[in-house]
Amino acid sequence: MNHDVYEPAYIRQILEDVRTIAIVGASSNEARPSFFVTKYLVDKGYTVFPLNPGMAGKEICGRKVYASLGEVPEPIDMVDIFRNSEVAASFVDQALTLEPSPKVIWMQLTVRHDEAAAKAEAAGVRVVMNRCPKIEYGKLSGEWGWVGGNSGVISSKKQSLHGSGKMQSLGIVKQ
Amino acid sequence: MSDQKPGFDTLAIHAGAKPDPATGARATPIYQTTSFVFDDAQHAADLFALRAFGNIYTRIMNPTQAVLEEKVAALEGGTAALATASGHSAQLIICHSLMRPGDEIVCARQLYGGSINAFNHSFKSFGWNVVWADIDDISSFEKAITPKTKAIFIESIANPGGRVTDMDAIAAIAKNAHVPLIVDNTLASPYLCRPIEHGANIVVESLTKFLGGHGNSMGGIIVDGGNFDWGKNKGQFPMLTEPNVSYNGVTMYETFGNIAFAITCRVLGLRDLGPAISPFNAFLILTGMETLSLRMQRHCDNALKVAEWLSSDPRVSWVSYAALPGDKDHDKQKKYAPKGAGAVFTFGLKGGYDAGVGTVSKVELLSHLANVGDTRSLIIHPASTTHSQLTPEQLEMAGAGADVVRLSVGIEDVADIIADLDQAMS
Numbered sequence: 169m170n171h172d173v174y175e176p177a178y179i180r181q182i183l184e185d186v187r188t189i190a191i192v193g194a195s196s197n198e199a200r201p202s203f204f205v206t207k208y209l210v211d212k213g214y215t216v217f218p219l220n221p222g223m224a225g226k227e228i229c230g231r232k233v234y235a236s237l238g239e240v241p242e243p244i245d246m247v248d249i250f251r252n253s254e255v256a257a258s259f260v261d262q263a264l265t266l267e268p269s270p271k272v273i274w275m276q277l278t279v280r281h282d283e284a285a286a287k288a289e290a291a292g293v294r295v296v297m298n299r300c301p302k303i304e305y306g307k308l309s310g311e312w313g314w315v316g317g318n319s320g321v322i323s324s325k326k327q328s329l330h331g332s333g334k335m336q337s338l339g340i341v342k343q
Numbered sequence: 344m345s346d347q348k349p350g351f352d353t354l355a356i357h358a359g360a361k362p363d364p365a366t367g368a369r370a371t372p373i374y375q376t377t378s379f380v381f382d383d384a385q386h387a388a389d390l391f392a393l394r395a396f397g398n399i400y401t402r403i404m405n406p407t408q409a410v411l412e413e414k415v416a417a418l419e420g421g422t423a424a425l426a427t428a429s430g431h432s433a434q435l436i437i438c439h440s441l442m443r444p445g446d447e448i449v450c451a452r453q454l455y456g457g458s459i460n461a462f463n464h465s466f467k468s469f470g471w472n473v474v475w476a477d478i479d480d481i482s483s484f485e486k487a488i489t490p491k492t493k494a495i496f497i498e499s500i501a502n503p504g505g506r507v508t509d510m511d512a513i514a515a516i517a518k519n520a521h522v523p524l525i526v527d528n529t530l531a532s533p534y535l536c537r538p539i540e541h542g543a544n545i546v547v548e549s550l551t552k553f554l555g556g557h558g559n560s561m562g563g564i565i566v567d568g569g570n571f572d573w574g575k576n577k578g579q580f581p582m583l584t585e586p587n588v589s590y591n592g593v594t595m596y597e598t599f600g601n602i603a604f605a606i607t608c609r610v611l612g613l614r615d616l617g618p619a620i621s622p623f624n625a626f627l628i629l630t631g632m633e634t635l636s637l638r639m640q641r642h643c644d645n646a647l648k649v650a651e652w653l654s655s656d657p658r659v660s661w662v663s664y665a666a667l668p669g670d671k672d673h674d675k676q677k678k679y680a681p682k683g684a685g686a687v688f689t690f691g692l693k694g695g696y697d698a699g700v701g702t703v704s705k706v707e708l709l710s711h712l713a714n715v716g717d718t719r720s721l722i723i724h725p726a727s728t729t730h731s732q733l734t735p736e737q738l739e740m741a742g743a744g745a746d747v748v749r750l751s752v753g754i755e756d757v758a759d760i761i762a763d764l765d766q767a768m769s
């Protein structure tokens with residue numbers, strides 16, 4: 169499939185489908201983008217497994233850190249890769265050996281590996297590249313507009329508040 | 344919506360403006376509040392550290408303003424936008440994000456007089472130095488660039504002369520030098536021209552003019568094209584690429600990608616310098632924007648008829664309006680703003696200074712004032728008002744010679760506009 173542009177419906181379906189997300193390259197440094205994303209996805213109610221060999225056994229955002237995909241104790245719906253494009257392929261290979269296979273492989277902004285993506289798609293795994301799930305969630309929920317972002321979404325339906333009941337939190341996933 | 348990409352008029356009405364999440368209100372509510380309650384202490388900390396999306400304080404963001412921002416970003420084809428208290432404050436915040444003392448900005452000579460003043464005098468006191476170039480000599484832009492250049496600044500259609508700038512050519516120079524091209528799109532509005540499609544990286548506008556369109560609210564906007572690599576040359580744009588101490592070491596470009604410029608302008612520029620737009624003004628401008636296409640086309644149609652009438656009038660020595668077939672900018676207008684040349688243009692009276700003063704004194708329908716982009720037709724004689732402190736030579740340079748009259752043609756019945764000019768010129 170074309171990985172230059174994604175239809176909002178494709179992204180929405182992914183973010184609605186997945187419940188467990190492994191974050192490859194999660195950081196405990198609170199100024200790092202990977203920390204921002206981990207925190208956001210935890211707050212939105214996803215079950216997040218931070219991966220970082222140097223921090224295995226410790227916690228990020230209250231979630232236990234694992235050294236590798238193979239050690240995560242639950243089925244992983246989505247693997248989110250916060251590593252550069254060159255090494256992304258090796259994480260895709262690892263993800264494809266998981267039982268059961270993940271439903272989605274997501275590569276962060278600036279990360280793209282077309283060959284690895286084709287391989288994953290051939291195995292029936294949906295792929296998103298060079299995007300951030302926090303940004304995409306924000307665009308679909310309406311939160312992106314709060315920072316002046318152009319969501320590309322037009323709708324005459326009221327935006328939903330997040331299931332957490334928090335005042336300043338919009339949601340897209342039915343809780 | 345279906346897979347069909349929404350058209351411009353649909354965006355003008357719907358972009359950013361979903362029904363209110365709290366109340367279901369269909370029109371955008373006016374959130375006339377200074378501040379917003381946090382969900383809990385952690386949420387507050389996340390907001391202040393930029394980790395969560397949300398509202399803190401109206402100096403930084405406001406939900407009414409946010410709708411305005413998304414709408415203009417959508418109409419201009421940008422990734423994000425930031426609204427400010429006025430067009431001028433938007434320019435200030437842009438320069439603050441890009442420039443350090445000693446840096447330079449290359450500006451077209453053909454700019455709104457207020458912008459020329461700001462660059463020449465006020466910005467100098469921050470150590471930001473302007474180097475002037477000329478849209479009639481594109482190579483002057485290339486020659487003006489030095490290692491200290493941080494941006495090129497032009498107007499798509501320039502105020503007051505209605506001159507059309509060759510954006511493609513200047514965008515190529517900016518790209519080659521790897522500096523962002525900033526385009527002030529105030530006089531064209533995104534209905535007539537979308538500079539990002541011609542290589543602009545940042546679009547700035549005074550919302551006070553055609554976007555609001557009714558002469559009732561000040562406002563400005565910065566649109567991030569999302570198409571500039573801030574990190575290409577190390578150290579070129581430190582505010583975007585170096586860890587920020589006031590946000591615990593967050594790096595804007597790395598964290599916010601293709602909206603990093605808009606975010607930097609908001610969380611560093613607007614937060615610290617403070618020119619926030621009022622929610623009520625944001626609401627009025629939003630209401631105006633819903634009819635942007637209708638008004639703008641009528642402005643252009645009326646302006647062309649007035650320009651044609653003036654061209655054939657014996658009291659008039661010249662008319663400078665790019666939509667007139669003989670105009671020196673007519674080819675550029677057909678390329679960059681094919682739907683029309685806008686509402687603002689200048690003409691010369693054979694009777695010189697006295698005829699100019701006489702005309703503005705005698706108008707009864709047109710308003711004699713210093714603004715453009717109102718539903719009402721506006722007229723001014725620069726030499727006796729906005730430019731009266733200049734010498735005759737300086738007046739000529741500024742395109743504001745003694746005989747020059749500037750119009751901003753409104754959307755009244757064009758026959759009435761022409762009749763009023765006719766009686767006022769006699």
Ligand SMILES: Cc1ncc(COP(=O)(O)O)c(C=O)c1O
Nearest residue numbers: 429430431455502529549551562
């Ligand atoms: C082209 C242009 N840019 C900027 C401005 C400044 O905008 P504001 O008056 O909203 O500060 C104006 C105002 O006349 C203008 O015509």
